[in-house]
Amino acid sequence: MFIKEQNRLCIKDEFGLRWIEPWGADALRVRATPLKGFEDDTDISALLDVEQPQIEIQIEDGTASVTNGNIVCEINEAQVLCFKDRSGKLLLEEYIRDRNHRQYKKGDEMFNSALEIYPRCFQPHLMTDQFKLTMSFEAYEDEKIFGMGQYQMPYLDLKGCKLELAHRNSQASIPFAISSRGYGFLWNNPAIGSVSFGKNRTEWVAESTKKLDYWIVAKDTPAEIEEAYADVVGKAPMMPEYGTGFWQCKLRYLTQDEILTVAREYKKRNLPISVIVVDFFHWTAQGDWKFDPVYWPDPAEMVRELREMGIELMVSIWPTAEKSSENYAEIAENGYLIHSDAGVRGNYLGDVNIVDFTNPEARNYVWSKIRQNYYDKGIKLFWLDEAEPEIQRYEYRFFRFHRGSDMEIGNIYPKEYARMAYEGMEQAGQENILNLVRCAWAGSQKYGTLIWSGDIDSSFRALRDQFAAGLNMGLAGMPWWTTDIGGFHGGNIYDDKFKECIIRWFQYATFCPVMRMHGSRLPFVEKESPYAVEGSMSRRLFSGSDNEVWSYGEEALAIFTKYMMLREKMRPYLTELMKEAHEKGTPVIRTLFYEYPDDRTAWQISDEFMLGSKILIAPVLYEDMRKRQVYLPEGNWRNINDGKVYAGGAEYIFDAPLEEIPVFLKDGCLSELM
Numbered sequence: 001m002f003i004k005e006q007n008r009l010c011i012k013d014e015f016g017l018r019w020i021e022p023w024g025a026d027a028l029r030v031r032a033t034p035l036k037g038f039e040d041d042t043d044i045s046a047l048l049d050v051e052q053p054q055i056e057i058q059i060e061d062g063t064a065s066v067t068n069g070n071i072v073c074e075i076n077e078a079q080v081l082c083f084k085d086r087s088g089k090l091l092l093e094e095y096i097r098d099r100n101h102r103q104y105k106k107g108d109e110m111f112n113s114a115l116e117i118y119p120r121c122f123q124p125h126l127m128t129d130q131f132k133l134t135m136s137f138e139a140y141e142d143e144k145i146f147g148m149g150q151y152q153m154p155y156l157d158l159k160g161c162k163l164e165l166a167h168r169n170s171q172a173s174i175p176f177a178i179s180s181r182g183y184g185f186l187w188n189n190p191a192i193g194s195v196s197f198g199k200n201r202t203e204w205v206a207e208s209t210k211k212l213d214y215w216i217v218a219k220d221t222p223a224e225i226e227e228a229y230a231d232v233v234g235k236a237p238m239m240p241e242y243g244t245g246f247w248q249c250k251l252r253y254l255t256q257d258e259i260l261t262v263a264r265e266y267k268k269r270n271l272p273i274s275v276i277v278v279d280f281f282h283w284t285a286q287g288d289w290k291f292d293p294v295y296w297p298d299p300a301e302m303v304r305e306l307r308e309m310g311i312e313l314m315v316s317i318w319p320t321a322e323k324s325s326e327n328y329a330e331i332a333e334n335g336y337l338i339h340s341d342a343g344v345r346g347n348y349l350g351d352v353n354i355v356d357f358t359n360p361e362a363r364n365y366v367w368s369k370i371r372q373n374y375y376d377k378g379i380k381l382f383w384l385d386e387a388e389p390e391i392q393r394y395e396y397r398f399f400r401f402h403r404g405s406d407m408e409i410g411n412i413y414p415k416e417y418a419r420m421a422y423e424g425m426e427q428a429g430q431e432n433i434l435n436l437v438r439c440a441w442a443g444s445q446k447y448g449t450l451i452w453s454g455d456i457d458s459s460f461r462a463l464r465d466q467f468a469a470g471l472n473m474g475l476a477g478m479p480w481w482t483t484d485i486g487g488f489h490g491g492n493i494y495d496d497k498f499k500e501c502i503i504r505w506f507q508y509a510t511f512c513p514v515m516r517m518h519g520s521r522l523p524f525v526e527k528e529s530p531y532a533v534e535g536s537m538s539r540r541l542f543s544g545s546d547n548e549v550w551s552y553g554e555e556a557l558a559i560f561t562k563y564m565m566l567r568e569k570m571r572p573y574l575t576e577l578m579k580e581a582h583e584k585g586t587p588v589i590r591t592l593f594y595e596y597p598d599d600r601t602a603w604q605i606s607d608e609f610m611l612g613s614k615i616l617i618a619p620v621l622y623e624d625m626r627k628r629q630v631y632l633p634e635g636n637w638r639n640i641n642d643g644k645v646y647a648g649g650a651e652y653i654f655d656a657p658l659e660e661i662p663v664f665l666k667d668g669c670l671s672e673l674m
Contacts, residue, residue, distance in 0.1 A: 001013065002059045002064045002075075004057050004059070007021060007022065007052060007054060007055060008020060008021035008022075008055075009021070009057050009059075009064060009066050009075075011064075011075070011079060013079065015034060015120070015122075016032060016033050016034035016035065016122070017032065017033055017035075017036075017037065017038075018030070018031065018032040019031045019032075019038070020066050020073055020075075020081075021052070021055070022052045022053050022054075022055045022068040023047060023050065023052065023215055023232055024050050024052075024053075024217070024228060024231050024232045025053060025068075025069055025228065025231075026068060026069040026070040026071050026217055026218050026219060026228065027068065027071060027215060027216065027217035027218075027228060027232065028066060028068055028071055028073055028083075028215070028216055028217075029047065029188075029213070029214070029215045030073075030081065030212070030213070030214050030215075030216070031211055031212060031213045032120055032211065032212040033122075033210060033211040033212070034122045034124075034131065035129065035210060035211075038211060039210065041211075041213075043403065044190050044403065044404075044409050044412055045188055045213070046186065046188050046190075046233050046441070046442035046443040047186075047188055047215060047232050047233060048232055048233060048234060048443075050231065050232055053068060053069065055067060055068045056068075062077050063075060063076055063077060069086070070085050070086045070218045070219065070220075071083060071084075071085065071086075071091075071183075071216065071217065071218035072084045072085070072086065078096060078098055080093065080094045080096050080119060081093065081094050081119075082094070083183065083216055083218070084218075085182060085218045086218075089181075089182065090181075091179070091181050091182055091183040091216075091218055092137055092138070092179070092181070092183055092185070092216065093137065093138050094119035094120075094136065094137055094138070095117065095119050095136035095137050095138050095201045095202075096117065096118055096119050097113040097114075097115035097116060097117040098113075098116060098117075098118065117136070119135065119136050119137070120133070120134075120135055120136075120212060121133070121134040121135075121136075125208060129210060130208045130209065130210060130405075130407075130408065131208070131209060131210065132205070132206070132207055132208065132209075133189075133191075133193075133204075133205065133206040133209050133211075133212055134203060134204070134205050135203070135204040135205075135212055135214070136201050136202070136203050136204075137201065137202040137203075138201065138202070139197075139198055139199055139200055139201050139202055140181065141199070142180070142181075143159060143179055143180055143181050144157045144159055144179070144180040144603060145157065145158045145159050145177050145178070145179055145180075145197050146158060146177065146178050146471075146472055146475045146591065147174070147176050147177045147178050147472055147475035147476040147477075148163055148173070148174060148175060148176065148177055148195075148472060148476055149171075149172045149173050149174030149175070149440070149472065149473060149476045149478075150170070150171060150172040150174075150451070150453055150454075150469040150472065150473050150481075151163060151171055151469065151472075152170050152171060152456065152462075152465050152469070153465055153468065154461075154464045154465050154467070154468050155468055155606075156468045156471060156472065156591070156606040157606065158177070158197050158472075159197050160197060160198070160199065161196075161197055162194060162195070162196040162197075162198075163194065163195050163196075163197075164193075164194050165187070165191070165192065165193040165194055165195060165204075165205075165206075165411065166192045166193070166394070166396060166410070166411065167387075167388040167410075167411060167413070167414060167439045167441075168388055168390075168394055169388060169390055169438070169454045169455050170453055170454030170455060170456055171388075171439075171454070172414070172439045172440050172441075172451060172473070173411055173441070174440060174441060174442050174444075174473070174476040174477065174478065175187035175188075175189075175195070175442060176229060176233075176442055176475075176476045176477055177197075177476075178222050178225050178226070178475050180593075180603060182218060182219065182220065182225075183216055183217060183218050183219075183225070184216070184217045184219070184225035184226070184228065184229050185214065185215070185216050186214060186215040186216075186229065186233070186442060187204050187213075187214055188213040188214055188215055188442070189206050189209055189211075189212075189213050189214075190408075190409045190410065190411035190412045190441060191206035191207055191208055191209045191407060191408050191409065191410075191411070192206075192207050192208070192396045192406065192407050192410055192411070193205040193206040193207050207407050208405060208407035208408045209408060210408075215232065217229065221597045222475075222591075222593060222594050222597055223586065223594060223595075223597075226475065226477070226585055226586065226587065226594075227584050227585050227586065229477055229585065230445075230477060230584065230585020230586075231585070233442055233443040233445075233446070233477060234443050234445060234446030235445065235446060235581070235582055235583070235584070235585045236445045236446065236448065236449075236479050236480055236581050236582055236585075237431075237432055237433055237434070237446075237448050237582060238431075238432050238578060238579060238582045239432065239434060239480065239575075239578040239581075239582070240432040240434055241575070242274040242275060242312045243274070243275075243434050243450070243480075243514060243578070244274075244514075244570075244571045244574040244575060244578065245272060245273065245274025245275065245515075245567070245568070245571065246271075246272050246273050246274055246275075246515050246517070246564055246567060247273075247274065247275040247276075247277065247314075247482075247514065247515065247516035247517065247518075248262065248263075248266065248273055248275070248276045248277065248517050248548065249276070249277035249279065249314075249484075249516060249517055249518040249547075250277075250279070250517070250518060250519065250521065250543070250544060250546070250547035250548075251279055251488075251518070251519065251520040251521075251543060251544040251547075252278075252279035252280065252281070252282075252543050252544070253277075253278060253279065253543075254295060254543055255295040255296065256295065256296045256297060256298065256299070256302050259276060259278060259302070260302060260305060260306070262276065262548060263276050263305075263306055263309055263311055264309070265548070265550075266311075266548075267309050269550070271549065271561065271564060272564055272565070272567070272568045273310075273311055274310070274311065274312060275311065275312045275313075275314055275381065275516075276306065276311050276312075276313060276314070277313075277314045277315075277316070277383065277518070278296075278313065278314070278315045278316060279316050279383075280316045280318060280385060282295065282296060282315070282316070284326075285322045285324050285325040285326070286318055286320040286321055286322040286325060286352050287320065287321025287322050287325030287326075287327050287328055287331065287352070287355075288325050288326055288327060288369075288373075289317065289327075289366065289369040289370050289373055289374070290369070290372075290373035290374070291373070291374075299374070299377045299378075299379070300377040300378055303377060303378035303379060304378065307378070312380070312381055313378075313379055313381065314379075314381040314382065314383050314436065315374055315379050315381070315382060315383065316382075316383040316385050317370060317374075317382050317383065317384050317385065317421070318385050318386050319354050319355045319357065319366075319384075319386055319387070319389055319417060320352040320353070320354055320355070320386060321337070321352060321353055321354075321355060322351060322352045323351050323352075323353075324351075327369065330365075331355065331362075331365070332353075334361065334362075334365070335359070335402075336355055336356060336359060336361065336362035336365060336366075337353045337354065337355060337356055338353065338354045338355070338356045338389070338391070338399055338400070338401060339356075339399065339400045339401075340398055340399055340400070341397075341398055341399065341400050341405070342397075342398045354386075354389045354391065356401050356402050357413060357416040357417045357419070357420050358401040358402045358403035358404075358409070358412065358413065358416050359401075359402035359403075362402070363416065363419065363420035363423070363424075364424075366420060367420055367421065367423075367424035370382070370421070370424065371424060371428065375424075375425070375428065380425070380430060381434060381435065381436075382421050382435045382436070383435070383436040384417055384418060384421060384435055384436065384437045384438070385438055386438065387413070387414040387417050387418075387437050387438040387439040387440075388413065388414065388438065388439045389413060389417075396410055401413070411441045412441055413439075413441075414437060414438070414439035414440050414441060414444060414449075415440065415441045415442075415443060415444045415447065415449075417437065418435060418437050418440070418444055418447040418448070418449045419447050421433075421435050421447075421448075422435065422447040422448050423447075425448075433447075433448035434448050434450055434480070435447075435448055435449065435450065436450045436451075436452060436482075437449045437450065437451055437452075438451070438452065438454055439451070439454075440478055442476075442477065443477075444478065445477055445478050445479065445480070445585075449478070449480065450480040450481070450482060450513075450514055451473060451478055451480065451481050451482070452481070452482045452483060452484065452516070452518075453466050453469055453470070453481075453482075453483045453484070454488075455484075455488040455489060456483070456484065456487045456488055456489070457487050457488070457489040457490060458486055458487030458488070458489060458490045458491030458498060458501060458502075458519065459487060459501065460501055460504070460621060460622055460623050462487045463487070463501065463504065463505050463508065463621055464621045464622075466483045467508070467607070467609075467619065467621060468606070469481075470483070470512060470589055470609075471587075471589060471590070471591050471609055474587025474588065474589055474590060475587060475591070475594075477585060479513065479578075479581035479585070479586065479587050479588050480513050480514065480581075480588070481512065481513050481514070481588075481589075482509075482512055482513060482514035482515070482516045483505075483509065483512070483516070484516070484517075484518040484519050485502065485505050485506050485509045485515070485516060485517045485518065485519070486498070486501065486502035486505050486506070486517075486519050486547075487501075487505070487519060488518065488519050488520055489520060490520070490521075490522055491519055491521055491522060492521070492522040492523065492545075493521050493522070493545050493546065493547070493551050493552055494523075497623070499552050499553065499555075499556055500623060500624075500658065501623070502552065502556070503552075503556055503559050503560075503658060504619070504620045504621070504661070506559070506560055506563060507559075507563055507619065507620070507660070507661045508617070508619040508620075508621075508661070510563040510564075510566060510567050510570075511570075511589070511609075511611045511615065511617045511619075511663075512588075512589060513574075513578075513588040513589060515567055517547060517548075517549070518547070519544065519547055520544040521544040521545040521546065521547050521551075522544070522545060523545055524542070524543075524544060524545070525542065525543045525544065525545060549561070549564070555658075558659075559658070559659050562659070566673065569672055569673050570611075570615075570670075570673065573611075573612065573614070573615075573670060574588075576612070577611070577612045580612075588611070588612070589609050589610065589611055590609065590610040590611075590612070590613075591605075591609065591610070592605045592608060592609070592610060592616075592631075592633060593605075594610070595610050595613050595633070596633040596634065599633050599634065601631060601633075602631075602633055605631055607619075607621060608630065608631065613666065614665060614666045614669040614670055615663065615664070615665060615666070615669075615670065615673075616632065616633075616637065616663070616664040616666070617661065617662075617663050617664075618630040618654070618656075618661060618662040618663070618664075619661050620656050620661050625656060626655065626656055626657055626658075627653055627654065627655055627656055628653070628654060628656050628662065629651055629652070629653055630651065630652050630653075630654055630662050630664075631650075631651045632646055632647075632648040632649070632650060632651075632652065632664065633648050633649065634648040634649050635648045635666055635667050636648065636666075636667050636668070637664040637665065637666060637667075638664060638665045638668065638674070639654070639662065639663070639664055640663045640664070640665060640673055640674055641654075641655075641660050641662065641663065643674060646664070
C-alpha cells in the first residue's frame with residue numbers, strides 16, 4: 001500500500017514499512033524495517049538534519065514514483081525500487097527474481113526466472129529485535145565504483161571487490177561509494193557487515209540491525225556527487241596553517257630533552273618543520289592521560305620553546321585504561337568502559353580496558369583529564385590512536401557499547417572518539433580544530449579528523465596500497481588523510497633498499513594533504529637511548545632507530561630537502577585547497593576522472609593523481625623503476641623537472657631517476673614551483 005505522508009512516500013505491506021523521502025537536493029533517503037516503526041537513530045546516523053526540498057509523488061495502478069530534482073525513484077508492481085536521473089537514464093535498481101513477476105529485462109534482453117530472490121532480506125536473530133539484513137542491487141558490466149574508505153589493497157576501482165564493513169588497524173570502513181554511472185550511495189548503517197560489488201549483483205550486509213537505511217544522489221559529475229554528499233554528512237573545518245607543513249615523528253621520543261634536541265636540529269639545519277610529535281607511553285599509566293614527570297618535567301615550557309621555533313606539539317592519546325591507573329576505579333564504577341558479553345576484554349601492553357566514547361558522560365570525563373593535563377599546558381593538537389578500537393582479535397560479537405552492541409553500532413566508535421576531543425576543544429574556544437585519528441566513519445570529517453593509514457609495513461607493496469587508499473578516502477568524503485612516510489613496521493635505516501622505498505614514499509607524500517614522517521625503524525633500540533632516565537619505568541624504555549630526514553645519509557637528505565622545500569612553496573596553494581575542502585567537501589588529492597569526467601582514459605588511470613586541479617603527480621611505486629609512463633589529460637602541462645611543456649590527451653615516457661618523480665603544472669599555473 002502506497003501512502004503520501006507529508007513529504008515522503010510510505011510503503012506498507014506484509015514485509016513491513018518503507019519510507020522514501022528527500023534528503024538534500026537531487027537525493028533520496030530510503031529506510032525499511034520489519035518492525036512496527038522506526039526508532040530515533042539521530043545519534044548513529046551519518047546524515048545531518050538538513051533542509052528538505054519538496055518532492056513530487058505519483059501513485060497510479062499499483063505503481064508509484066518519487067522525484068527530487070535530478071533523481072527519480074520508480075516502484076513497480078513487485079514494489080521493487082529503480083533509480084533514474086531526470087533524462088531517464090538507469091542508475092541503480094534493486095535485484096529481484098520472483099516467480100510471480102517472471103519477466104525481467106537485463107540490458108536489451110528479456111528473460112524469465114523462478115529463483116525467488118528478493119532485494120531486502122531481514123533474517124531474524126531469534127528472541128531479539130535484531131535482524132541480519134541483506135540488500136541486493138543489480139550489477140552492471142560498465143560500472144566502476146570508488147570510495148568506501150581505506151582498505152589495504154592496491155585497487156582504486158572497487159568493482160569485483162568484497163569489503164568488510166568493519167574497522168581494523170589500517171582499515172577504515174566509510175560506506176560511501178561513487179559510481180561511474182552518475183550516482184553516489186551511502187550505506188547509512190554502522191553495523192558490522194560487508195559489501196560485495198560483484199559481477200552478478202551488488203550485495204550489502206548488516207549482521208545485526210533493526211532497519212535498512214541508505215542515501216542515494218544523482219548528479220552529472222563526480223565533483224557534484226561529492227559536494228552533495230558533504231552537504232548531508234558534514235564538512236571538515238578549515239585546516240590550521242601549521243597543518244600544511246612538514247610533520248616530524250618517530251616511534252618514539254623518550255624524553256622532553258630528546259624532542260627539543262631534534263626540533264633544535266631542524267632549525268639549526270634551516271629545514272622546514274611545522275609539527276613534532278610525542279608518541280605513546282609518555283604517560284605514567286594508560287588511563288592517567290598525563291605526562292610522566294620523570295621524562296617530561298615541564299610540558300608547558302616545552303610547548304613554549306617549540307612555539308618560539310614555529311613548531312606545534314602533537315601528543316598521543318589512547319582510549320585505554322590500566323587497572324593500575326589513578327582513574328581506573330572511577331571510570332569502571334561509572335560504567336565508562338566497553339563491556340564484554342562473552343570472552344575476554346581487550347588487552348594491549350598491560351592489563352587494560354577500553355573507554356566507551358559512545359557514552360557522552362565518558363567523553364566528558366576523558367576530555368576533562370586531557371584538558372587538565374595537556375590542553376591547559378598549551379597543547380592544541382592530539383593524536384587519537386587505537387581508534388577502531390583495537391580489541392583483541394576484533395571479536396565484534398563479544399562486545400557491547402553504551403549505545404548498543406558492537407555488531408549493531410560498532411562502526412561509529414572512531415567518530416565518537418574524534419567527537420570527544422573536537423567538542424572539548426570547541427567548548428574551550430579553539431577554532432580550526434585538527435586531530436590525527438587512526439580510523440573514521442561517515443561524517444567523521446566534521447570533527448576535524450585527519451586520518452592516517454595505520455600501522456602498515458615498510459615496502460613498495462604497502463606504498464601502492466596507500467596510493468589507492470588515499471584517493472578512495474577522499475572520494476569517501478575524508479579530505480584530510482596521511483600515511484607514515486616509509487611505512488610503520490620495519491625499515492632498516494642502513495638498508496639501501498629501504499632507503500629507496502622511503503625516498504619514493506617521501507616524494508609521493510610531498511603532494512598528500514598532510515606530509516608526516518613516522519615509523520618504527522630498525523635496528524630496534526631498547527634501554528640504549530642517551531636520553532633515557534635511569535631507574536624509572538624501565539620496561540617502557542624502548543624506541544625505534546632515528547627517523548629524522550638526516551638519518552638516511554647525505555644522498556637521501558639532499559632529496560628529502562629538495563621535496564621539503566617544494567612543499568613549502570606549495571603551502572599557499574594547499575591552503576586554497578583546504579579552504580575548498582572546508583567550504584565544499586572537495587578532496588585535496590583527486591583521481592584524474594574527478595577533474596576530467598568526460599575523458600574516458602582518465603577513468604582507467606590508477607597510478608597518477610591530482611593535487612587540486614593544477615598539479616598532476618606520477619609517483620614511482622615500484623622498486624628500481626627509473627622511467628614511467630604518464631597520461632596527461634587535456635590542456636598544456638609543464639614538467640617541473642625539465643621545464644618543458646607537453647600537450648595533453650596523450651601518453652609519454654618520462655625519466656624518473658631516484659632524485660625525482662614526474663610532476664606537471666596545468667596551463668602555466670603555479671610558476672613559483674619551477
